[in-house]
């Protein structure tokens with residue numbers, strides 16, 4: 602079969618790769634219904650994360666189980682399943698505390714931009730949908746695999762609850778779905794920081810009540826102004842740069858929560874500034890597996906439509922075009938169909 606391999610800066614290829622096979626008795630093989638390009642894939646694509654060699658790509662996926670290993674009990678052939686970007690056993694202490702991305706047996710999934718995928722620890726990793734979804738529901742289910750799960754974690758980690766004022770820093774797909782998540786958790790005021798018209802529109806559709814164009818010092822000043830110089834109860838940092846992180850911390854009220862779900866690149870925090878800010882900080886690789894049953898149910902019952910972040914759909918063999926479109930920000934997020 603053919604799959605996606607990144608060779609270096611802006612050099613992604615769809616080429617012959619080995620057909621996945623059951624390796625461990627706890628594995629499953631799934632036929633991908635849809636996959637997509639992640640914002641985090643772009644760090645490597647842009648040459649910011651150095652590669653050690655040709656690297657298979659893709660960690661967001663949903664599809665139909667084709668085969669299971671002899672030890673797999675909860676996932677069956679023919680089921681439509683969604684999994685997260687880290688395989689996890691869902692039984693170790695970290696998993697039981699709800700941090701499956703820190704699973705003692707975790708394995709990163711990185712071959713999902715392909716027609717067929719091997720998923721390790723299938724019983725712990727994969728969550729079956731209640732049935733086979735109609736075609737139009739697939740993008741929404743795919744979104745739960747990472748981008749919605751990560752936005753949801755941003756809201757969960759920042760303890761968003763009814764009545765709160767929430768700021769979302771970042772208008773990528775994760776930021777937009779962090780808005781949706783904050784709305785679901787009952788936030789009263791949701792301020793999305795975005796300077797792109799199409800993204801602002803989607804943020805409003807997902808529940809943003811206010812849009813702020815400014816960034817950095819000006820962005821902080823606007824939030825202070827809008828909150829009567831108190832700061833927001835919760836700020837969801839969905840970018841991962843020094844500027845976005847400081848903007849988040851400085852926009853939060855003392856005692857408020859900052860979550861951060863964008864992989865930090867070059868972020869350094871000043872201890873003294875952090876000390877006097879009096880904020881809670883919580884972030885990391887989103888334990889999407891914790892939220893999957895709930896998120897799949899919200900999609901299945903038509904309560905949320907997170908797949909709206911996919912504004913470009915391409916056949917899988919045009920994966921290079923998908924990377925390019927996200928790289929130059931002409932697409933928010935690209936869905937790939939095998």
Ligand SMILES: [Zn+2]
Nearest residue numbers: 693696704705
């Ligand atoms: Zn575990």
